[in-house]
Amino acid sequence: MAKIVDDHFMVCADCLMIIANDDATGLDHFLDEESAAARERELRHSIAAAQRDGNYLVVGDSGQDEEFSTSSxxxxxxxxxGSRHHCVLMT
Ligand SMILES: [Zn+2]
Known part of the structure; x- marks a missing residue:
């Protein structure tokens, strides 16, 4: 049965894009091709690390998103x- 590990997992817009849509193409709008590819590798690595041990991230309640935050x-x-988006870490 799915259980909540962390019900307040706040991620940046870049991470959200991959968690929600498995899509990193938006990175190209801000970065050149090489930097975008490096950033995508970093993001996918971080997401994989968060989802280790059978955990997985789901997009949470957009009502709890923060439009502007300086927390990491x-x-x-x-x-x-930038913006931080509410996700939930499940197991
Ligand atoms: Zn992030």
Whole structure:
């Protein structure tokens, strides 16, 4: 049975894009091709690390999103200011 491991897992917009849609193409809008590829590898690595031991991330309640935050992303640890999106870590 699915159980909640962390019900307040706040991720940055980049992580959300991959968690929600498995899509990193949006990175190209901000970065050149090489940086986007490096960032995508970093993101996928962070997400895989969060989902180790059979855990998995699901997109949470958008009502708990923060439009602007300087706290670090719970997934990739970026501290770049920006939006943080509510996810839930399940097992
Ligand atoms: Zn992130």
């Amino acid at each position: 992303c719970d997934c990739c640890n970026t501290s770049l200011a």
